Each structure stands twice: as C-alpha cells, then as structure tokens.
Amino acid sequence: MSEIIVGRIVTITIAVLGVFFGAAFGGSRSPSVAVKPIEVFQGEIVELKVSGTGLAAVEGQLGKETVRFYPSGRGTFSALVGVDLEAKPGPARVLVKGTQRAGGYRETQIALKIKPKAFEKESFSVPPEFDQLSPEMLERIHREQEQLTRVFSTSVPERLWENPFIAPVQGDISSSFGYRRVINDAPRAPHTGVDLKAPMGTEVLAANNGRVVLVGDFFFSGNSLVLDHGAGLYTMYFHLSEFRVQEGAEVRKGEVIGLSGMTGRVTGPHLHWGARLNGARIDPFELVKKSGGMSDKAFRSDAAADKVEK
Numbered sequence: 076m077s078e079i080i081v082g083r084i085v086t087i088t089i090a091v092l093g094v095f096f097g098a099a100f101g102g103s104r105s106p107s108v109a110v111k112p113i114e115v116f117q118g119e120i121v122e123l124k125v126s127g128t129g130l131a132a133v134e135g136q137l138g139k140e141t142v143r144f145y146p147s148g149r150g151t152f153s154a155l156v157g158v159d160l161e162a163k164p165g166p167a168r169v170l171v172k173g174t175q176r177a178g179g180y181r182e183t184q185i186a187l188k189i190k191p192k193a194f195e196k197e198s199f200s201v202p203p204e205f206d207q208l209s210p211e212m213l214e215r216i217h218r219e220q221e222q223l224t225r226v227f228s229t230s231v232p233e234r235l236w237e238n239p240f241i242a243p244v245q246g247d248i249s250s251s252f253g254y255r256r257v258i259n260d261a262p263r264a265p266h267t268g269v270d271l272k273a274p275m276g277t278e279v280l281a282a283n284n285g286r287v288v289l290v291g292d293f294f295f296s297g298n299s300l301v302l303d304h305g306a307g308l309y310t311m312y313f314h315l316s317e318f319r320v321q322e323g324a325e326v327r328k329g330e331v332i333g334l335s336g337m338t339g340r341v342t343g344p345h346l347h348w349g350a351r352l353n354g355a356r357i358d359p360f361e362l363v364k365k366s367g368g369m370s371d372k373a374f375r376s377d378a379a380a381d382k383v384e385k
Contacts, residue, residue, distance in 0.1 A: 135171050248272075249271070269358070287321065287325075
C-alpha cells in the first residue's frame, strides 16, 4: 500500500487490492494484508483509490453508510469518504467489495483512525421570543427534517463534479464549521456548515456541477437550495433572498443559483454553505482545499458573528 498526495487530496492507492483480486482468481497470495490506518479528522474527507486488472465495479461501506466508488481510470475506481463532525473518535473500517469483468468477487477492509477536532465555541443571548418554539413550529420543523432526509437518500450514483470546487461567495467566514453554540445558557447542535458574509443580493454560485434536488422555504434555513453532485455528495445554500434556478435543473460550476439574503431564523444577511457526503456532515471547505482550490485560510474567520442562527 502506498500513500501519495494528488491535488492536495490524500489519496490512498490500494495496489494490494489489485494483487488481492489477482490472487483470488488463480493466484497463491494470501488476501490478508496489514495496512496502517488512515488518519482522518472529524468533519474532513479522504479520497480512496482502488485498482486491479479487469476490475469492473467497486462498492464500499462505512458503518451504515454506503461509500460510492466511481470509475477514475482504466481498472481504477475512486471514492470520497467523509467523516461526520460528531463521529466517534477511534478506529473505523471501510469495507470494500470488488467485482471483476469475469464475474469474480472479493472484498477487503481499509482501516481508518478517526481523530477528534477542536471546534470553536461561543455563547450568546437572544430575546426569549426569538428562542421559543410553538407546537406548530415544532411540527413544521419535523416535517422539514423528514423532507431533507429523503433528499439526502436519492443521490445519483455517477459523479457529476469536476475538480476543483469553488466557494459560492467570496465573503469572510463569520461562523465556522462545527462550532458549538450556547444560546441563553442552553447548548445547541453544532454548526453543520460555514456562514459566509454576503450583503443582501450577492450572487451565489454553484460550488460545482450538479442537479438541483431541493428548492424551498424552511423554518430555520429560510429559502434553501440543495445540489446533488452525484456519488452521495451534496452542497446546501441557505437564507437566500431569491432563487435563480428551479428544482430539477442541471447546473454548472460557477453558475448563479440564487442571491444571498436573511430568510429563516437569522438577524442579518449572509450565506450558510454546507456539505454532506454519504450521510456525513463535512466542512464544505474540505471540498475546495482538497480538490486544488483556494484554502479557507483566504477567508477571514470572525468569531464575533453579527447574526444568530439555530
């Protein structure tokens, strides 16, 4: 097994799997291979590459979630693996199953080591009326969560994106990914995206090629848009003032999909940008940084956010 850096993504090329498949169909090598675990922090991603002569298809599984492999060269398949921001630190394994064109089938495991990440934390207060939810509101929130769950389970299997990813706006980061909020002395769920400063009406760009799978008005996130980039990867754009595309539309990287705003549970205009990969809530800037795009360090982080989001 070798580890190389390609396009700033840590790429694990499992050459042993090619030998493993060859051995499985007439060879004498043992399929048992000891490898060093791949270290991945909470909320981050790693790319896996699997190669083998005559390899026709590859499937993966991490816990209960599917890892979608896509063709990336002759006899080579790749997949992006995301680690949720609240994933339990410690060992994990990706089960990899491969099928040869001749019909043979084998599997192996890739060891991961999930490492804890120190996220920012802040406390603030809001007026009581802003922080109280009626039974009707709670019922609406429940319906909307179910709707999002359905959307995140219908990704097209093929990869639609192309490197690099881009940031949807060029505003500074006002609230970072994963930060823990304590509102009126009550701990809240971690921030599952990044908030980017964007004056009202700023053009919001598609981070990459994809299909619009959700356009709607939601209680917390306001005017919300979700792009399916294929192979289990989604990006989200919240608090928009206007939509510029319709549900079902195919969009290209850099296309204007909406305008920034302050819809939903916010007190100032900005863009909430999020990403989800095969069920894992990941830092969207991981897609930018590790696909060869601009680092999030080019975006100034301002912990003293001038808005409130639940």
